[in-house]
Amino acid sequence: MEDQEYWESDPELLDFDRDRHIYYLLMMYQLLPSPYQGQEINRLTLAYFVISGLDILRALDRIDKEAVINWVLSLQAHPRNDSTLEKGQFYGFHGSRSSQFQSNNNGAAILNGSHLASTYCALAILKTVGYDLSLIDSELLLKSMKDLQQPDGCFMPIHTGGETDLRFVFCAAAICSMLGNWNGMDREKAKEYIVNCQSYDGGFGLIPGSESHGGATYCAVASLKLMGFIEEDLLSKKASCHIINVPLLLDWSLQKQAQDGGFQGRANKPTDTCYAFWVGGVLRILGADTFINESALRGFLSTCQSEYGGFSKFPRLLPDLYHSYYGFCAYSLLKEPGLNSLCVELGITDVAAVGL
Amino acid sequence: MNRGVEEERARIPMSQRPEWADIRPVPQYDGPNPVVPIAYTDEFSETMDYFRAVYLADERSPRALQLTKEAIFLNSGNYTVWQFRRLILDALNVDLHEELHFVDQITKDNSKNYQIWRWVAEKLGTQIASKELEFTREIFSQDAKNYHAWSHRQWVLQALGGWENELAYCDELLEDDIFNNSAWNQRYFVVTRSPLLGGLEVMRDSEVAFAIKAILAKPENESPWRYLHGLYKNDVNSLVNDPRVASVCLDVLLDKRDCVHALNMVLDLLSHHHQPSNELKDAVDAVSPDPKPSDSNFAERVCSILQLVDPIRASYWRWRKTSIPAQD
Numbered sequence: 001m002e003d004q005e006y007w008e009s010d011p012e013l014l015d016f017d018r019d020r021h022i023y024y025l026l027m028m029y030q031l032l033p034s035p036y037q038g039q040e041i042n043r044l045t046l047a048y049f050v051i052s053g054l055d056i057l058r059a060l061d062r063i064d065k066e067a068v069i070n071w072v073l074s075l076q077a078h079p080r081n082d083s084t085l086e087k088g089q090f091y092g093f094h095g096s097r098s099s100q101f102q103s104n105n106n107g108a109a110i111l112n113g114s115h116l117a118s119t120y121c122a123l124a125i126l127k128t129v130g131y132d133l134s135l136i137d138s139e140l141l142l143k144s145m146k147d148l149q150q151p152d153g154c155f156m157p158i159h160t161g162g163e164t165d166l167r168f169v170f171c172a173a174a175i176c177s178m179l180g181n182w183n184g185m186d187r188e189k190a191k192e193y194i195v196n197c198q199s200y201d202g203g204f205g206l207i208p209g210s211e212s213h214g215g216a217t218y219c220a221v222a223s224l225k226l227m228g229f230i231e232e233d234l235l236s237k238k239a240s241c242h243i244i245n246v247p248l249l250l251d252w253s254l255q256k257q258a259q260d261g262g263f264q265g266r267a268n269k270p271t272d273t274c275y276a277f278w279v280g281g282v283l284r285i286l287g288a289d290t291f292i293n294e295s296a297l298r299g300f301l302s303t304c305q306s307e308y309g310g311f312s313k314f315p316r317l318l319p320d321l322y323h324s325y326y327g328f329c330a331y332s333l334l335k336e337p338g339l340n341s342l343c344v345e346l347g348i349t350d351v352a353a354v355g356l
Numbered sequence: 357m358n359r360g361v362e363e364e365r366a367r368i369p370m371s372q373r374p375e376w377a378d379i380r381p382v383p384q385y386d387g388p389n390p391v392v393p394i395a396y397t398d399e400f401s402e403t404m405d406y407f408r409a410v411y412l413a414d415e416r417s418p419r420a421l422q423l424t425k426e427a428i429f430l431n432s433g434n435y436t437v438w439q440f441r442r443l444i445l446d447a448l449n450v451d452l453h454e455e456l457h458f459v460d461q462i463t464k465d466n467s468k469n470y471q472i473w474r475w476v477a478e479k480l481g482t483q484i485a486s487k488e489l490e491f492t493r494e495i496f497s498q499d500a501k502n503y504h505a506w507s508h509r510q511w512v513l514q515a516l517g518g519w520e521n522e523l524a525y526c527d528e529l530l531e532d533d534i535f536n537n538s539a540w541n542q543r544y545f546v547v548t549r550s551p552l553l554g555g556l557e558v559m560r561d562s563e564v565a566f567a568i569k570a571i572l573a574k575p576e577n578e579s580p581w582r583y584l585h586g587l588y589k590n591d592v593n594s595l596v597n598d599p600r601v602a603s604v605c606l607d608v609l610l611d612k613r614d615c616v617h618a619l620n621m622v623l624d625l626l627s628h629h630h631q632p633s634n635e636l637k638d639a640v641d642a643v644s645p646d647p648k649p650s651d652s653n654f655a656e657r658v659c660s661i662l663q664l665v666d667p668i669r670a671s672y673w674r675w676r677k678t679s680i681p682a683q684d
Contacts (some may be wrong), residue, residue, distance in 0.1 A: 032394045040394060040404075041434040047392045066387035070438060074387050097384050101412060101435045113436050119653050160439055161475075163682035165507075200544055200586025206503075209549070213503065234677075248585075251620070254672050262670075267537040267578045269501065274408070291672040 016336050017305060021328065023058045024309025025050050028321055030065060036321075043096035044075060048121035049325035055349050056328045056340050065129040072122050074101065077114035079140070090159040091144045092119030093173075116148060116157040120171040123178045128352040133179060142184035145172060149185055153193030154207075159215035165206040166197055173226040174346055187227045194220045195243055201267070202248030214256060214265035214278040217249070221282045221321050224346040235287045246286070254291055261296030262304075266304050273304045273311050273323045276330035281344040284333055294334055301330055368398060370406050375419060382412060394684035411440055415658050416447035425458070438472055452480055460491055473508060477516070485516035493525070500529060501538040512543060513567050519550045534570055540579040544586055560587050568604045578616035581621060596628045602636060609639035616666045618645075619658055626655040627680060655680045 012299045018141030029050045039046060051068060054060050075094045094100040094115040099113030121143070126133060142319030148156045148168075155168035169190050176184045196208040197220055201315045203212025204220035224230045235250070256279045263279045276297060281288045303315035304327065310319030318330060332349075343353035370376050383405050386393065396404075407427045410420045424441040427434065445455060456476050463473065479483055492509040495502050513519055523546050529539035547559045564587055570580035584604075588595035595601055602625060608618040622640065626632065637654055640661065647659030659680070660671040 029392060032392055034395045034400075037396050037400045038431050039433065040396075040400075041436070043392060051594050061549050064389070068391050070390045071387055071389060097386060098431070098434055101408070113439075115435075129604065139645050158435060160435075162435065192653055199541065200589050201582035205541075207507055207510075209545050211503065211538050212506055252582075254669055257668060259668065265502070267582065268535040269537070287673075291669065291675065293668045293670075296668055 015302070016216060016331050016339075017309070018338055020307075020309040021308075021324070022054065022057050022062070024054050024306075024319065024324065025057070025059070025061055027309075032321075034127055041095050041098050042115070042118060042298060044072070044093065044118045044121045044123075044125070045095065046074075046321055047215060048125050051125050051323045052128050052348055052352075053325045053328050055352060056332050056342070058338060060129070068125065068129050068261065069131050069156070072125050075118070075122060076136075077112050080282060088147050088159055089144060090116070090148055091140045092116060093122035094118055095121075113158060115158075116145070116168050116171045119145075120174050122347050124346070124352075127178055127355065128348055130352075130355070132355075136179070138179045138181060141275055142176070142179065142181055145175065145184040146186070148172070149189065151189075152196075153186070153189035153191070155185075155190075163249055164220075166194065166204065166216050166219040166223070170223045173223040177226045177346060180225075187229075189216065190223065191227065191229055191243065195222055196246050202245060202250075202252035203250075203266075211266060212252060214263065214275040214282075217282050218278040219251065221243075221249075221285050222347075225285050225345040230285065232287070236286075249282075250286060250288055251285075254288070255278050257293060257297065260300050261293065261298070262300035263297070270314065271300060272313050273301060274313070274326035275328070276301060276327040277333065280333050281342075284344050297330070298334060299324075301327060366668055369398070370402050376406065378605065379406060379409050382408035384408070403427050407437060407440075409434075412602075416444045418448065420444055421448065421450070424520070428462060428497070442475065442624070452476055456480065456484065456487070477512070485512055485518040488516070489518050490511045496529070500533065500536050503538075506538050506542065509542075512515070514549070519552050520547045522550065523553070534574055535577055537579045537581060540583050544583060556589075563587055564598065564600055568600060571604055571617075572607060574618070575608040575611075575618060578617060581617040584623070585624070592628055596630045597623055601625065602630065602633070606636050606639055609636075609643055612643060615643050616662065619662050619665070623655065623658050623662070623676065626658065653676075653680070 019290040028046075032046060032348070036046065047068075051063070054063060074085035075096070077091045077094060079089075079091060086324070089112045091112070094114050099115070123133065144159075148159060149172070150156065150164055154163050154164040155172045156164050156168075157168050157171075172185045173190065176182045186229070194204070197204045197206070197210070197216065199205050199210075199212040201212050203214075205211050205213060206216040221230065226242070234246060255267070256275065258264055258271045260271055262273070263275035264271050265278065266277045271329070280289065280292060280297075283292060301311070302312070304311045304323070306312055306319035308319060308353070310321070310324035312319045313323045328339070330340060332342045333344070340349040340351055342348070343350045346353050357427070366555060370381070381402065384401075403423070407423055410423060421441065421444045424437050425443065427437045428441070431437070443513065445452070459472050459476055465573050474489070477488060489509065489512060492505045492512070495505045497503075523543070526539050526543040526546060529536055530543070533539070547553060547563055548556045564584065567580045567584040567587065570577065570586070584601065588598075591665065596612055601621065605618045605622050609615055619640065622632070623637070640658060641648065644661040645664050649662055650655050651657040656677050658675045659677040662676075663670040666673065
């Protein structure tokens with residue numbers, strides 16, 4: 001056993017390059033390179049990474065908030081007339097123009113393709129830029145969202161069907177929370193589904209029976225927190241939460257910090273930048289983030305920091321927007337100076353969550 | 357999916373294809389101040405402009421079907437295109453076995469589209485169960501931990517059957533890589549849910565033996581330890597009372613090999629009022645680095661040792677001391 005672990009040795013490695021990260025996000029805000037076209041359908045999610053990212057970095061003043069608000073609102077799905085309300089369609093937000101078509105008169109059934117994840121991103125962006133969400137027609141949104149909930153408590157992402165898993169339970173819970181209205185879902189049923197997703201090893205899978213996974217575990221714990229089924233600082237108050245196995249969850253989560261300092265998403269898999277948020281966030285919600293070895297984590301994250309700004313999944317790769325955003329989130333959790341703090345369970349800053 | 361540069365050069369723009377001469381492409385209207393615009397390639401823009409045209413015209417023709425294929429290659433997550441493709445497949449009464457083959461190819465490259473499989477699979481019925489199991493097996497030969505492929509395989513088993521060889525398949529995967537946590541999870545899935553095996557309690561005995569064998573081979577492997585613990589889910593007293601559990605901890609400690617998981621299991625047993633043998637206590641003390649902790653309470657001593665042998669989690673092990681139930 002060494003006298004000094006490698007992460008304690010080189011201070012230069014540890015600097016978070018805030019200015020460069022801001023430049024990176026602003027570049028993406030202006031224009032996303034062609035390789036992102038495969039993600040066209042959820043461009044709103046990419047916008048969320050940029051805008052919430054700038055908020056974390058305290059650089060939101062660099063963008064035109066009015067333009068953002070107008071663009072996001074233009075992606076909201078509206079019924080053409082009252083008669084279309086009956087058909088079980090979801091009136092949320094589209095991820096981009098690719099699923100949004102102007103109505104026409106040739107009789108073709110234009111499917112409303114608004115999506116639960118895009119709706120979450122839309123509301124998160126609007127909250128981040130300070131838009132008053134009470135101006136949104138939330139009644140129709142929430143009523144139609146409830147139709148997406150399945151008998152087992154899980155959620156479909158679009159009304160025409162799609163994979164159902166914990167990601168969409170999280171989106172639904174966050175949407176209800178941001179709109180301040182729980183009519184959009186049956187919380188008890190959602191809770192049952194989440195409980196069924198806890199694996200034998202304490203982590204959560206995306207679907208009951210699936211392997212425990214950092215991202216799924218975040219969705220589970222954040223949802224329970226938002227819905228009011230988990231108390232504040234579970235461990236420090238020594239409260240016992242019976243609906244899920246908390247000690248096993250805690251042990252599983254902490255074991256995901258590997259010897260290189262980073263977090264894995266699953267047992268025996270490589271460490272990856274984003275799990276510093278997914279798993280680190282779970283630990284924060286549980287009040288157990290003090291057990292994370294912060295200098296080791298910083299050591300790992302700094303090797304994933306790109307000289308071009310942003311973060312990559314693994315060391316020495318090119319950065320991408322997803323890993324950049326979760327890299328910024330991770331540094332925020334580490335209380336990096338100059339960054340805004342996070343409302344972990346909502347996936348936006350505290351400042352954004354609190355609002356006006 | 358990325359096309360090679362040569363493929364792009366070889367591609368004939370749609371505006372030059374005579375079979376599309378009658379269609380006026382519909383450009384994307386992004387609004388006056390779009391946020392995060394994407395630098396679409398010409399191929400992408402053009403393909404999607406033509407897609408918009410056939411979609412708005414509701415043209416369910418063979419050429420529209422081919423167009424959806426091209427659009428899917430460029431943007432396989434676009435569910436609007438997939439939905440329209442389904443409408444065309446229905447309208448044209450296409451052979452869905454062909455479609456399954458196409459979907460298989462797309463899904464290999466983009467693992468998020470397994471929902472598409474289900475639509476086709478549900479239409480073709482249970483006859484395709486073995487085909488789908490074979491297909492996921494092929495994926496696992498390249499990427500044995502592909503998350504969405506595993507979800508799909510579980511769905512196939514539960515919806516369409518085919519459980520007969522699943523436990524044997526888990527054996528195979530674990531022989532290839534005893535660290536494959538996805539395979540351990542699948543094993544748990546089979547043992548607890550297969551209608552052919554009798555359930556967890558029936559299987560527990562042999563599965564405990566299996567886990568122990570894996571632990572002794574690689575005690576640093578987290579997976580079999582979690583699996584062993586999981587075999588006693590909702591019945592922790594049986595875990596504590598099964599002499600094989602304390603015994604495997606002892607064996608690992610005596611061998612002086614990586615002992616973090618073993619010590620954690622000992623701590624777990626102690627938390628549930630297991631009475632440790634003197635042999636176990638001695639073995640634990642023997643693996644402790646110097647200076648040896650002096651906690652008189654054995655469970656606290658285990659925590660102190662864990663702080664030393666697993667320093668990255670030192671503050672957690674220190675905290676665990678505070679939540680140990682009083683010794684009997």
